[in-house]
Amino acid sequence: MTITISLPARARAQLIASTIHVVRGGRRVLTNVDLTITPGTRVGIVGENGRGKSTLLHVLAEILAPDSGTVLRVGTLGIAEQEMPTDDGRTVGDLITEQLADSRAALRAFDLGAEALAAQSPGAEEIFTEALNAAETLDAWDADRRVDVALEALGAVTDREKLLSELSVGQRYRVRLACLLGAEHDFLLLDEPTNHLDQQGLDYLTEQLRGSPGGIVVVSHDRALLTDVASHILDLDPSRDGIPRLYGGGYLGYKEGRAAERERWVDEYEQQQAEHSRLTQDLATAQNRLVSGWRPPKGTGKHQRQTRAPGLVRSVHRRRDDLENHRITAPEPPLEFRMPELSARPGVTLIQAVEVAVDGRMPSVTTLFLESGSKFVVSGPNGAGKSTFLNVLAGTLAPSTGEIHHARGARIAYLAQESPTATTLRARDAFNAHLGTLTSAGTLKEGEMISLKSLGILSSADLNRPVRELSMGQQRRLDLAMALATKPHVLLLDEPSNHLSISLVDELTEGLHLTKAAVIVATHDRQLRRDLASWQHINLANPKENWSGSSTFEGRTS
Secondary structure, three states: OOOOOOOOOHHHOEEEEEEEEEEEOOEEEEEEEEEEEOOOOEEEEEOOOOOOHHHHHHHHOOOOOOOEEEEEEEOOEEEEOOOOOOOOOOEHHHHHHHHOHHHHHHHHHHHHHHHHHHOOOOOHHHHHHHHHHHHHHHOHHHHHHHHHHHHHHOOOOOOOOOEHHHOOHHHHHHHHHHHHHHHOOOEEEEEOOOOOOOHHHHHHHHHHHHHOOOEEEEEOOOHHHHHHHOOEEEEOOOOOOOOOEEEEOHHHHHHHHHHHHHHHHHHHHHHHHHHHHHHHHHHHHHHHHHHHHHOOOOOOOHHHHHHHHHHHHHHHHHHHHHHHHOOOOOOOOOOOOOOOOOOOOOOOEEEEEEEEEEOOOEEEEEEEEEEOOOEEEEEOOOOOOHHHHHHHHHOOOOOOEEEEEEOOOOOEEEEOOOOOOOOOOEHHHHHHHHHHHHHHOOOOOHHHOOOOHHHOOOOHHHHOOEHHHOOHHHHHHHHHHHHHHOOOOEEEEEOOOOOOOHHHHHHHHHHHHHOOOEEEEEOOOHHHHHHOOOOEEEEOOOHHHOEOOOOEEEEEEO
16 A cells, blocks of 8 residues: 655755746736745745735745746645635544645554554565654654644634634634644745734744744735744835845845835936936937038038038937837836825714623623724734624624614724625726715715725726736725725724735824724734824723723723
8 A cells, every 4th residue: 555645855945936927817917036945934025915925825836837937846835825715515624634634644654564564564664664754754643733732822713523614714714824834844835824813823823933944935914923034025016127126134124125226216217317318419419410411511521520420320329229228117106095084073972882792702891982083902812802893883783782872974984804705896896886885875975975096095907907806905905995985984994904015004004093083993913003002902801901091991801
């Protein structure tokens, strides 16, 4: 009986991507990507939403073949994608078995080798030795324990009989992440791994990635994770020559290097434009000489004038052609989010939540009186009820106990953690349909509508793409635009940094600080929580830690 086992290469492992190009629908997604990952290398991949970060992970994992370029891998690999199928009847145990398949196979081979050795079968000693080496290389006897430890540390479901389809998105992702950490592959590719982790899970993941002897590639918006983990940053945003930049020195090195790179790009472009203008002027002067040279006045030297003038023209043409051949494209202006003006209603209690709780989902009994301009951060571990609390405040979920009241005419917008099922409508049309629903319901008047373009949240090209063809980050941008289109008096944001680019999170944070609307943010994002440290605090796991200013908040554990 032959048992196939993929063994890690450990110190010999390497993952090399060379001149990767990917085109989708006539649009260049990846261009000239070169990346080498060896044991101990930890690379963070950054870039605006839609730049091909997830696509690059798929290419590295050989799930997607590039249009040109090559990928060479020696060693084992595990990948955590943003999306995960759940319609195949798999359980938590099935997922664990899939990820530990090689360890399980090694243990079966060891048992068979031991049986052959006991029976003194021909070649038994060689078979047993080979199986023992495989099991020891994989540390197979400890594999299930490693997964159990990771499940516990990440706050994941430990019931192996539980169907994946019965778990929330966050629960499924945490189970898969625990399996990958327990499998100890040579290479680990992670797409937005912190989106569904609480503080304990974030600390554990950071520790595991920093201590991993393998190669790590992580696509992430999480500035704290990139700062703590990444040794290098690959930036997929546009550069002067169209080649992605790899920065050393971790996240700080990337920020400094990126700023210097863009400054050089702007300077070189401006110098080239000035040179182009000078050559154009020189060409006009030479052409004028050429005209007068062909019609010289009578006298000596006319042939010299005739031959020198065309030479000047040819010389200027050559210089200008050379300039055109080495033209530097204008630095592409990045998308810049513009927070719309949101109105306040002074003296009005916008939401009254009196001793609300939800059985099995939000154990803390909470009271909140929310006024315009109030700013709250909601925290607590997974399962404390943060999303549930926002749903109660939004009026989309009735509390089991307590009462919830909204001020008459108060506009409340809720941004959920995950995007709804993507539509086939173009982004522009989906947004306009949303505006039509708001006006038909009387929520907004014609003059109050916000244009999608004015928000600076999606490029002109992406506005005309079907929503289902947008990346998860771009879909998330559209969700945010739809929430803001309500021109809310109250803005409820559940993990607003999920899937969004770093620059957009920074711009959104600034806008939230300045807006007159009441804002409540539920987040585990460590950097975002630092940036919102001056806001009032609601800790659903420990109400005694809460404090408030203009609005009134009370909480206790039931």
